[in-house]
Amino acid sequence: MQTEPIQAKCKQFCRDFFTQLNAVHIDHLERKWIAISIIIIALLVGIIVIDAFFHGVNPPSKVETIDSASLHLSKEFAEENLGVQTDDKGNVVVRMVAGRYSFFPKHIDVPAETPITFRWVSMDVLHGVHIPMTNMSTMIVPGYVAEITTTFPKPGEYPLLCNEYCGMGHNHMWSNISVIEKEHWTSKQNTPVPAAKGGSVNE
Numbered sequence: 001m002q003t004e005p006i007q008a009k010c011k012q013f014c015r016d017f018f019t020q021l022n023a024v025h026i027d028h029l030e031r032k033w034i035a036i037s038i039i040i041i042a043l044l045v046g047i048i049v050i051d052a053f054f055h056g057v058n059p060p061s062k063v064e065t066i067d068s069a070s071l072h073l074s075k076e077f078a079e080e081n082l083g084v085q086t087d088d089k090g091n092v093v094v095r096m097v098a099g100r101y102s103f104f105p106k107h108i109d110v111p112a113e114t115p116i117t118f119r120w121v122s123m124d125v126l127h128g129v130h131i132p133m134t135n136m137s138t139m140i141v142p143g144y145v146a147e148i149t150t151t152f153p154k155p156g157e158y159p160l161l162c163n164e165y166c167g168m169g170h171n172h173m174w175s176n177i178s179v180i181e182k183e184h185w186t187s188k189q190n191t192p193v194p195a196a197k198g199g200s201v202n203e
């Protein structure tokens with residue numbers, strides 16, 4: 001077969017390469033620095049790999065396209081479909097539109113300690129979105145859907161910041177997300193609750 005000559009060539013190439021490498025004089029201090037550089041590179045690559053697989057820090061690279069000019073006509077991002085929804089499998093999905101200079105809908109309530117899938121689109125120019133203390137940091141490129149799944153560990157108000165320069169109002173483009181306790185959020189969604197026992201009458 002043809003594989004044998006290729007293997008032989010590869011072996012010969014490796015042999016030549018290492019013979020030449022051994023012939024080169026490398027100062028021992030230089031060897032140390034080469035080793036340190038390789039360790040640093042391995043460490044950085046390791047951090048990226050661990051983040052990608054265990055912390056869910058990934059580029060939003062599903063390359064899902066959408067027509068930014070007709071978002072209001074598209075089923076998914078029509079005005080009545082924006083905001084928080086729970087799909088039939090019980091996953092929480094948030095659909096939001098970024099536009100100069102705000103995020104729409106302006107305010108949402110999401111549960112804490114629950115994986116939430118955000119689907120972002122832009123209606124005009126390039127925006128970004130960053131929520132400190134979470135893995136939410138992505139560009140929102142016009143024409144594409146940016147999808148990120150994140151979990152809010154604690155209830156509270158989380159800022160939502162635009163982190164891509166999008167025009168004169170860029171530094172005013174921010175809002176808040178209310179993260180509320182899991183139990184409280186669930187009960188809020190399931191209105192109207194049948195009044196059986198003397199349950200939660202908080203409001």
Ligand code: CUA
Nearest residue numbers: 162164166170
């Ligand atoms: Cu939107 Cu900066």
